[in-house]
């Protein structure tokens with residue numbers, strides 16, 4: 001049975017056609033991360049954010065993604081980056097080995113509470129003490145189109161905010177309470193709610209969380 005928290009077939013299928021535009025707050029990251037920082041971009045897609053950081057002068061970045069097609073596209077687009085396919089056994093970096101981890105529009109692809117909590121536990125393990133976690137993702141939207149699909153799918157998925165796109169994948173938007181719960185093991189340094197564009201070019205409200213271990 002397909003894993004709802006790792007919908008690899010879908011991401012492989014769309015890997016060469018999707019354009020991701022989710023923004024990151026570079027000045028905020030630069031305040032907390034010197035250019036020599038060892039950074040993991042988890043769910044890096046085709047390496048867009050890794051390349052953005054490299055363009056800013058960061059020299060020690062690794063991108064990892066469970067979709068081999070995404071990584072193939074990234075390696076073609078940006079041959080100078082270190083982009084890797086996530087092993088099927090999961091994250092296997094040593095404890096305390098990164099100064100920062102980024103999760104940009106990845107939680108939305110991991111619909112269950114348990115799946116998200118388990119990922120955050122793994123990421124905390126590989127972060128050094130005082131290391132930085134930066135998460136950017138979607139909050140629950142208050143427009144009719146979104147509220148209808150949350151309601152429509154709530155019974156099937158047992159959670160308000162999880163929905164199925166017509167193109168097949170199952171995604172999640174997050175309540176503020178859940179964001180607090182999920183990040184409770186980190187010290188909050190910054191939390192903002194910017195407007196972003198989704199991968200299908202809809203305007204949406206996001207949250208951007210910066211915390212330290």
Ligand SMILES: C[S@@+](CC[C@H](N)C(=O)[O-])C[C@H]1O[C@@H](n2cnc3c(N)ncnc32)[C@H](O)[C@@H]1O
Nearest residue numbers: 005006011020043044045048066067104105109
């Ligand atoms: C919306 S895209 C964002 C890509 C990139 N972070 C960006 O902002 O340009 C989500 C990415 O997460 C990856 N992904 C989804 N579930 C994953 C999981 N459980 N583990 C690792 N990567 C995952 C997908 O393959 C896809 O490349």
